[in-house]
Amino acid sequence: MKSTENEKQYIYIVQALLEPSKCKIGVTKNLEKRLKSYNNITGVSKENTYEYLYTCEVKDMRKVENDIKEEYYFVREDVKKEIYLYTDELFKKIVNFIKSHKLFVEEVFIKKEVKPEVEKIIKIVKRTTPPLDERGITRKDVMQSAQNIDNDEFYTRYEDVEKELSMYDKSIWKDKVVFCNCDDAVDTDERKTSAFALYFLLNFKELDLKKLICTHYANAVDLFNQGPKGYIYTREFTRNGFKEYTDYPRGYNGSFDHPLSLKILNEEADIVCTNPPFSRAIDYWKLLIESGKKFLIISNITNVLNTAYIPYFQENKVWAGYNSVNNYLNPKRQPTDAAGHWYTNFPVKDRPKYKLLKIMPLKNIPEIYKIYDDSKTLLVDNCYIPSNYKKPFAVSTRSILNGILEKGYKIVKEKRYDPYIKGKKKFARVLIQKIEK
Numbered sequence: 261m262k263s264t265e266n267e268k269q270y271i272y273i274v275q276a277l278l279e280p281s282k283c284k285i286g287v288t289k290n291l292e293k294r295l296k297s298y299n300n301i302t303g304v305s306k307e308n309t310y311e312y313l314y315t316c317e318v319k320d321m322r323k324v325e326n327d328i329k330e331e332y333y334f335v336r337e338d339v340k341k342e343i344y345l346y347t348d349e350l351f352k353k354i355v356n357f358i359k360s361h362k363l364f365v366e367e368v369f370i371k372k373e374v375k376p377e378v379e380k381i382i383k384i385v386k387r388t389t390p391p392l393d394e395r396g397i398t399r400k401d402v403m404q405s406a407q408n409i410d411n412d413e414f415y416t417r418y419e420d421v422e423k424e425l426s427m428y429d430k431s432i433w434k435d436k437v438v439f440c441n442c443d444d445a446v447d448t449d450e451r452k453t454s455a456f457a458l459y460f461l462l463n464f465k466e467l468d469l470k471k472l473i474c475t476h477y478a479n480a481v482d483l484f485n486q487g488p489k490g491y492i493y494t495r496e497f498t499r500n501g502f503k504e505y506t507d508y509p510r511g512y513n514g515s516f517d518h519p520l521s522l523k524i525l526n527e528e529a530d531i532v533c534t535n536p537p538f539s540r541a542i543d544y545w546k547l548l549i550e551s552g553k554k555f556l557i558i559s560n561i562t563n564v565l566n567t568a569y570i571p572y573f574q575e576n577k578v579w580a581g582y583n584s585v586n587n588y589l590n591p592k593r594q595p596t597d598a599a600g601h602w603y604t605n606f607p608v609k610d611r612p613k614y615k616l617l618k619i620m621p622l623k624n625i626p627e628i629y630k631i632y633d634d635s636k637t638l639l640v641d642n643c644y645i646p647s648n649y650k651k652p653f654a655v656s657t658r659s660i661l662n663g664i665l666e667k668g669y670k671i672v673k674e675k676r677y678d679p680y681i682k683g684k685k686k687f688a689r690v691l692i693q694k695i696e697k
């Protein structure tokens with residue numbers, strides 16, 4: 261059905277006030293009349309008015325509508341109806357898809373106050389979580405809470421996943437099987453879908469993925485309300501288009517170390533991406549690193565000071581990603597702190613945090629940032645690094661996370677270094693040394 265001079269054709273996205281998690285996408289030749297008919301549906305309460313979120317003119321509305329269906333079929337609530345899952349993130353994506361369609365003519369209307377969901381969350385975080393100094397706690401306290409953390413039940417926020425993953429070259433994902441293996445549930449409702457799963461579902465085509473596999477862990481605390489059975493969700497690109505299915509293998513609990521999960525890890529996955537439980541991180545890292553697979557994961561910021569992980573950094577099997585992650589949501593979806601960081605074995609290009617390293621001759625380092633401990637080992641702080649010091653010296657997490665191991669220094673002791681000054685134990689560190697040319 262092609263549009264003629266007098267017969268304009270439109271695509272619209274409409275939403276009912278009382279159903280903010282859904283929207284309808286449809287076609288019409290008369291926007292005004294169509295909206296009136298939505299609002300005149302008998303039996304619908306007066307409060308539940310419909311309003312347009314987006315309208316635009318297109319050349320062949322049926323074709324554009326079908327292309328939207330095909331592209332976003334996995335967020336359709338009901339395959340027979342034009343009802344889609346609504347999130348602000350998804351809305352932006354669909355609008356961009358329509359606008360870049362070759363049959364797009366012009367935008368008629370876009371609801372202005374539509375803000376990304378992530379901004380809303382950030383606002384909540386800002387309102388209810390004042391900065392550390394206002395709360396009278398220091399970064400050290402947060403680090404301590406990270407060390408003590410044994411409560412694994414918190415959600416990663418979508419914007420944190422997006423912020424990190426968008427830093428890497430898109431080509432790393434092409435034709436790859438991505439495995440999200442720590443309770444990365446998939447549902448038609450955004451709130452029941454992990455931010456990792458959502459990111460890959462929304463960007464499946466853009467990243468040119470081959471397959472996405474996500475597992476749900478059957479746990480007493482069911483973060484995503486997915487029920488007591490572990491499952492394996494798969495979305496894949498085949499010759500006949502996309503295929504999507506969820507398996508509930510008998511006896512499968514969705515644990516990352518269950519034999520079925522390990523089979524996927526070792527035999528199918530190319531890239532692993534998730535936020536594993538902090539309390540099981542030692543086992544998780546071991547299995548992951550032994551698998552030899554590429555990965556992008558969030559873990560405790562203090563791992564570089566922990567003897568269980570230091571050898572991985574020392575042997576260059578892992579390094580810091582770009583960003584720290586300090587804000588999460590608890591099971592009540594309220595903001596909560598935990599000091600996490602991204603870790604990866606993908607190249608980090610021109611690490612922006614190199615500029616935080618202050619590499620200079622020892623004599624130029626301010627006195628307050630250098631001290632010798634009881635065993636005469638030099639300790640440096642605040643990312644000061646001596647450029648002309650030949651012996652091992654001790655640094656804290658930040659220098660490692662900011663990339664000092666990529667700047668001609670190596671870890672020389674595979675165990676945590678605990679300095680003592682005048683017999684008093686100080687904050688743990690790691691021993692590094694300048695590599696001799």
Ligand SMILES: C[S@@+](CC[C@H](N)C(=O)[O-])C[C@H]1O[C@@H](n2cnc3c(N)ncnc32)[C@H](O)[C@@H]1O
Pocket residue numbers: 412413414415416417441442443444454455456477479481483514515516517534535536537538540
């Ligand atoms: C920090 S939360 C992250 C949840 C989700 N991946 C996200 O990023 O929002 C860690 C999750 O791992 C789950 N978990 C705990 N033990 C697990 C195991 N053995 N295998 C897989 N997941 C596990 C927890 O129930 C929790 O949902």
